[in-house]
Amino acid sequence: MLSLVSSMVRxxxxxxxxxxxxxxxxxxxxxxxxxxxxxxxxxxxxxxxxLGPTVLWVAVILAVLLSVGSLFHSDFYDGSxxxxxxxxxPLSLLVLLKGVTQWAMLIIPLVGxxxxxxxxxxxxxxxxxxxxITLIIGSSHLYLxxxxxxxxxxxxxxxGLLLALLLLPLYIPTLIFASATVRLxxxxxxxxxxxxSLGALCVLSWVLAPPVTAVALRIGVAYDH
Amino acid sequence: xxxxxxxxxxxxxRLCCLLQPWVLFLGxxxxxxxxxxxxxxxxxxxxxxxxxxxxxxxxPAAVLSLGVYCIMALAAVIYLIWKIRVVDVIxxxxxxxxxxxxLLTLITGSLWGKPTWxxxxxxxxxxxxxxxxxxxxxxxxxxxxxxTEPFLAAQASGVMTLVGLVNIPIxxxxxxxxxxxxxxxSILKWGKPSMVPSMLSPLLWMLLAYSFYYLAIxxxxxxxxxxxxxxxxxxxxxxxxxx
Numbered sequence: 257m258l259s260l261v262s263s264m265v266r267x268x269x270x271x272x273x274x275x276x277x278x279x280x281x282x283x284x285x286x287x288x289x290x291x292x293x294x295x296x297x298x299x300x301x302x303x304x305x306x307l308g309p310t311v312l313w314v315a316v317i318l319a320v321l322l323s324v325g326s327l328f329h330s331d332f333y334d335g336s337x338x339x340x341x342x343x344x345x346p347l348s349l350l351v352l353l354k355g356v357t358q359w360a361m362l363i364i365p366l367v368g369x370x371x372x373x374x375x376x377x378x379x380x381x382x383x384x385x386x387x388x389i390t391l392i393i394g395s396s397h398l399y400l401x402x403x404x405x406x407x408x409x410x411x412x413x414x415x416g417l418l419l420a421l422l423l424l425p426l427y428i429p430t431l432i433f434a435s436a437t438v439r440l441x442x443x444x445x446x447x448x449x450x451x452x453s454l455g456a457l458c459v460l461s462w463v464l465a466p467p468v469t470a471v472a473l474r475i476g477v478a479y480d481h
Numbered sequence: 482x483x484x485x486x487x488x489x490x491x492x493x494x495r496l497c498c499l500l501q502p503w504v505l506f507l508g509x510x511x512x513x514x515x516x517x518x519x520x521x522x523x524x525x526x527x528x529x530x531x532x533x534x535x536x537x538x539x540x541p542a543a544v545l546s547l548g549v550y551c552i553m554a555l556a557a558v559i560y561l562i563w564k565i566r567v568v569d570v571i572x573x574x575x576x577x578x579x580x581x582x583x584l585l586t587l588i589t590g591s592l593w594g595k596p597t598w599x600x601x602x603x604x605x606x607x608x609x610x611x612x613x614x615x616x617x618x619x620x621x622x623x624x625x626x627x628x629t630e631p632f633l634a635a636q637a638s639g640v641m642t643l644v645g646l647v648n649i650p651i652x653x654x655x656x657x658x659x660x661x662x663x664x665x666x667s668i669l670k671w672g673k674p675s676m677v678p679s680m681l682s683p684l685l686w687m688l689l690a691y692s693f694y695y696l697a698i699x700x701x702x703x704x705x706x707x708x709x710x711x712x713x714x715x716x717x718x719x720x721x722x723x724x
Contacts, residue, residue, distance in 0.1 A: 404644065408637050412627050421623050422641060425616040426648050429655035449658070457651065468644065471561075475636045479628060 260345060261353060268357040271330070283365040286319040290373055301378045308377030309438035312387065313394075316366065316434075317427050320395055323362050324402035325419045327355070328410045328473070337410070337477050347473060348466035351403065355469070359399040367391060383442035390434040390454060397458045398430055400465035408472035411479030430457060490707045491716045493567045497707075501700045508693030515686030523680050532596050537683050539589040541691040542582045546614060549579035549695065553621075554646040557639035566710070567703075569635040572642065573625065574702035578695055580618035586611055606657040613652050617645040631710075 272279045293311045294304060331337045340350050367388060374384040405422045409415045433454040440447040486492050519537035526533040556572035559565060590608065591601040602608065624641050628634035676684070711717050 401644075405641075408640055409624065409627065415627070418623055418627055421616070422620045425613045425620065425652070426644065428613055429648075429651045432655045453655070453658075464647070468640070472637075472640050475633055475640065479630060479633050 260349075264350065264353040265357050268354060269361065272358075272361055279361070280365070282319040282323040282362055283369060285322055286315045286366060287369060287373070289315040289318055290376070294376065304376075305378045305442070306439075308374070308379050309383070309387070309435045309442060312370075312373055312377065313390075313431055313435040313438070316391065316395060317398065317424075317431060319366070320362070320398045320402060321420055321423055321427075323358075324399055324406050324423075325416055327358060327403060327406050328476075332410045332477070337473065341474060341477055347470040351407070351469040351473060352466040355400055355403045355465070356396075359396055362399065363392060363395055366395070379438075380442050380444075382444060383438055386441035386447065386451075387438050390437050390451070393451075393454050393458045394430050394434040397454075397461040398427060400461040400469075401426060404465055404469040404472050407469045407476050410473070410476035430454065433457070488565050488567050490567060490711045490714075494704055494707045497700045497704045501697065501704075504693050504700060505697045508690055508697050511686050511693060512690035515683050515690050518686055519683030523683050526680075529597055532593065535589055535593045536680075537687045539586060539593060540684060541688045542585040542589065543611070544688060545691050545695055546579060546582040546586050546611065548692075549575050549582060550614065550618075550642075550646070550649070553579065553642050557642040560635060561639045561643075566635075567707070569639070570703050570706045570710075571699065572639065573635070574699060574706060576618055576622050576625070576638075578698055580615060580622065582691075582695075583611060583615040583618060587615065606653070610649075610653045610657075614649065617649070621645065 290311055293307065297303065297307075328337060331340075340347060343350070370387050370391065371384055374387060379387065402419075402423055405419060405426075409418060409422075412418065433450040436450040437447050437454060440450070487496050515537065520534055523534070525531050553572045553575050556568045556575070560569045560572065587608070590611075594603065595601050621638050621641050625634045625638040628637055708717060
């Protein structure tokens with residue numbers, strides 16, 4: 257089992273390393289989307305400070321949506337997914353390993369650029385720290401939920417807009433809880449309630465997403481356009 | 482004559498033909514009684530005056546928008562486990578009806594909101610979660626139409642329906658804790674309804690009318706889908722040669 261885990265993780269890391277330009281895209285996208293807001297409005301520091309948590313979290317959601325959409329594409333086209341479905345290992349474990357590895361690699365650069373973005377939006381130190389915390393908790397939920405839907409439509413061509421239509425309504429609770437946590441932290445108010453709800457969502461998706469993704473993947477792989 | 486028999490397309494079609502006129506008749510009757518009772522006989526509200534009468538259109542639509550989703554989720558579970566085609570047909574034709582009920586709830590609600598709350602739209606918990614429900618219905622219909630293979634389309638939209646079902650209470654409570662203005666439940670709650678009988682009875686009639694309307698639309702569409710799916714079978718040919 258340990259060798260399975262290590263070989264899956266090494267495979268995902270190596271594949272991402274060989275496509276470095278593609279790997280950097282979500283974080284650049286995150287920065288650019290966040291920058292559109294100050295440029296589009298009158299950039300008063302007070303206004304930016306009030307809108308910052310919301311804007312940054314909307315950008316996180318869009319970046320996750322962008323990166324989760326292509327999660328299974330190369331595996332689908334080179335036939336790896338069919339091998340996974342046929343392999344003796346439980347499919348839910350395989351997709352969990354892939355999803356968690358890819359999520360971890362997505363989140364590292366995002367965590368890295370958060371302080372810079374926080375400077376742009378005049379967030380306080382508490383705001384930055386809780387942006388980090390909500391990013392780590394909330395984005396794993398987003399990624400695992402998105403993985404299930406991406407698996408379902410892996411065989412469809414031009415599925416980007418469809419994925420957005422399926423996922424954005426499901427992402428709303430995370431957006432509410434995460435941006436509320438950061439906003440409350442930035443203002444120095446008690447934030448246990450939204451943070452706990454975010455944690456509950458995260459636990460729920462870690463438990464439910466792997467079996468759902470496995471079911472979805474069997475449907476998605478069967479579809480041959 | 483067992484229930485199992487009606488799971489085959491042929492007998493299900495016959496059952497639909499048999500039920501359809503009755504369901505339609507009961508629906509129209511309940512609708513006439515409910516509208517007369519609600520618009521003419523029920524007293525005006527002491528605070529809202531005559532405006533409140535939109536309630537008899539708004540509340541049944543809201544109840545059905547959630548009820549239809551529950552039926553679709555049940556159908557999705559049954560389909561994903563036992564692969565009964567007739568059950569998937571029910572899920573398929575329910576989605577547009579459910580989406581329309583949701584839209585009707587939103588429209589009547591905002592028309593009611595303008596005179597009473599002073600605004601067509603407010604980012605209130607119930608309004609927001611109803612809007613999200615509408616988008617989830619759209620997603621279910623979109624994913625079904627994206628697959629050209631009907632068997633996989635059915636399974637994919639079933640999975641989406643169930644993921645949405647898990648998410649609906651989460652969405653609901655996330656927005657409840659976030660902000661709220663809409664009044665709380667007056668009928669579907671523990672204890673006695675907090676509504677006078679003269680206003681409650683038209684509401685229940687309208688609820689009945691909406692349910693029978695949904696059932697009638699369901700039966701018509703199920704018949705159409707069954708014929709379309711089984712157009713090359715002998716029972717369809719004999720049915721149409723006889724007529």
